[in-house]
Amino acid sequence: MYYVDPHIHMVSRTTDDYETLAKMGCVAMSEPAFWAGYDRGSVDGFRDYFRQLTETEPKRAAQFGIQHFTWLCINAKEAEDVQLSREVIAMIPEFLDCPNVLGIGEIGLNKNTKNEATVFLEHLELAVRTNQQILIHTPHLEDKFQGTRMILDMLVGDSRIDPSRVLVDHVEEHTIDLVLERGFWAGMTLYPISKCTPQRAADMIEKYGPERLMANSAGDWGPSKPTAIPDLILELRRRGHSEAAIGEVVYDNPVKFFSQSRRFDFIRPEQRNVRDQIELS
Amino acid sequence: MTRSAREVLEQEFLQVRAKTLEIAAFFDRLHAAEVSDIDHSQLDLLEQGCRILSDDKHDKAARVQLLFSRAYEADWREKFSL
Numbered sequence: 001m002y003y004v005d006p007h008i009h010m011v012s013r014t015t016d017d018y019e020t021l022a023k024m025g026c027v028a029m030s031e032p033a034f035w036a037g038y039d040r041g042s043v044d045g046f047r048d049y050f051r052q053l054t055e056t057e058p059k060r061a062a063q064f065g066i067q068h069f070t071w072l073c074i075n076a077k078e079a080e081d082v083q084l085s086r087e088v089i090a091m092i093p094e095f096l097d098c099p100n101v102l103g104i105g106e107i108g109l110n111k112n113t114k115n116e117a118t119v120f121l122e123h124l125e126l127a128v129r130t131n132q133q134i135l136i137h138t139p140h141l142e143d144k145f146q147g148t149r150m151i152l153d154m155l156v157g158d159s160r161i162d163p164s165r166v167l168v169d170h171v172e173e174h175t176i177d178l179v180l181e182r183g184f185w186a187g188m189t190l191y192p193i194s195k196c197t198p199q200r201a202a203d204m205i206e207k208y209g210p211e212r213l214m215a216n217s218a219g220d221w222g223p224s225k226p227t228a229i230p231d232l233i234l235e236l237r238r239r240g241h242s243e244a245a246i247g248e249v250v251y252d253n254p255v256k257f258f259s260q261s262r263r264f265d266f267i268r269p270e271q272r273n274v275r276d277q278i279e280l281s
Numbered sequence: 282m283t284r285s286a287r288e289v290l291e292q293e294f295l296q297v298r299a300k301t302l303e304i305a306a307f308f309d310r311l312h313a314a315e316v317s318d319i320d321h322s323q324l325d326l327l328e329q330g331c332r333i334l335s336d337d338k339h340d341k342a343a344r345v346q347l348l349f350s351r352a353y354e355a356d357w358r359e360k361f362s363l
């Protein structure tokens with residue numbers, strides 16, 4: 001089955017992982033900007049990272065016939081430094097016209113502090129001003145419920161933001177309905193330790209239905225599994241879901257959501273010539 | 282739901298049995314060790330979580346999640362002057 005991973009941090013994965021994902025049916029992915037495992041010291045550190053996201057990763061992906069898209073921001077963990085965050089936000093427009101940039105993300109909260117919220121609001125300003133889609137990171141563990149509510153307060157409190165162009169990621173059992181009932185898209189992150197298992201994600205799909213719901217693997221620096229979406233596909237098959245119903249969550253929904261971004265130049269696998277893609281890269 | 286309750290139980294019985302044993306063994310391990318220097322609020326949360334598993338109400342996963350969550354305060358923006 002073809003699928004799209006809407007949230008995967010390929011900078012932290014090997015080229016072998018790209019190959020495995022291609023063999024498992026991954027035809028496109030989107031990589032939000034995030035924490036690199038350490039706090040970067042300057043705006044130039046982010047400029048180099050954005051070059052990696054807009055130049056290097058699309059080429060690595062194309063070698064295996066995968067289309068790579070990305071989102072730009074300073075993540076919530078580093079947003080505690082408001083001065084640096086403002087410098088990064090001012091620099092982001094340099095990259096907004098790159099061909100694989102879908103929008104601003106993953107912005108959000110980490111420990112739900114005033115500084116994080118300040119930087120979140122300034123990212124929203126940038127997204128509104130430049131008419132970008134938004135991808136949201138919600139905090140983990142004990143901070144998730146509070147942080148998700150705070151994020152939704154900020155989004156809903158700004159009438160210029162269209163919920164159908166915003167994806168709120170890392171939803172779990174206690175936050176998914178808050179996100180969906182306000183008209184946003186929701187992403188479930190499949191993760192071996194914290195976050196959500198394929199079984200629990202399948203439960204949420206059964207409870208809430210497939211509308212505006214996606215699944216992703218995160219595939220970040222922590223213990224994570226880049227092939228988590230195929231695990232979810234298998235779990236849904238075991239439970240007797242149809243191929244069409246599974247495809248809605250793992251392929252149709254991400255394509256539908258991303259298609260609202262003018263940079264989402266997606267070529268359906270049936271129309272692709274992988275050899276051309278490899279030669280272009 | 283694509284499966285009947287009977288199918289869910291039959292297909293997942295062994296996995297949940299194993300997870301139940303893991304939790305039981307964890308509490309044994311904890312009690313066999315020195316109990317004096319622990320964070321009792323953490324232990325209390327785990328015990329409350331186990332009670333949710335065996336009560337007669339639904340939405341257990343969401344309720345366990347909320348049990349382990351910090352509270353949301355609606356006036357956070359005023360408090361932050363944002």
Ligand SMILES: [Zn+2]
Nearest residue numbers: 032034106218
């Ligand atoms: Zn992420």
